Amino acid sequence: MDPIKSIVDIKRYFQKLPGIGEKTAERLAYATLKLSPDDLKNFSEAIMAVKDKVHRCPNCGVFIDSDECPICSDISRDQDTLLVVNETRNVISFEKNNIYHGQYFVLGGTISPLKNVSPDDVHIPELLSVIDKNNVKEVILALNSTVDGETTALYIAKLLENKQVKVSRLAYGLPLGADLEYVDDMTITRSLNGRVVLSEYKKNE
């Protein structure tokens, strides 16, 4: 029997999502047959809405679906500190724990020579202009403890070396290779509070 084209099509798109292999994609594709027509319609509309309505905040890079970014527009937040993360979901982790009250910048990825991801691909030029424009006093690098995360953190720290800004990174308490999303709340809090200063601008030097 030839494969069913609609199932093959759906399976192909599920496989583009992270963490979904061929078998799971096939199972999910067949599962759509059991959804009601209403569910399927709403499902496809929700997927379309992701591209139509969700966009990066031009200032911090967090994904939002409104004109005003809830973080950038909150004037009660500390304007001097900027926490740099990979993804919007990392911002959600910090916000959920209510442990950080400064600004964020979402890179949208990490530099990876192996995967051909350059500094321009991960919004580093925009990060530099936000630091200058907002007169940021401390940049906290909260990237994953992976090779690419480390490479990116070191690259940014180097770029900021001669700027009038303190650069710190999360404490080494994070497990090696850790994706921030899967690190428990207590570890993130400890890691943020025990952050390590990488460089500090000293006026007389």
Ligand SMILES: [Zn+2]
């Ligand atoms: Zn924003």
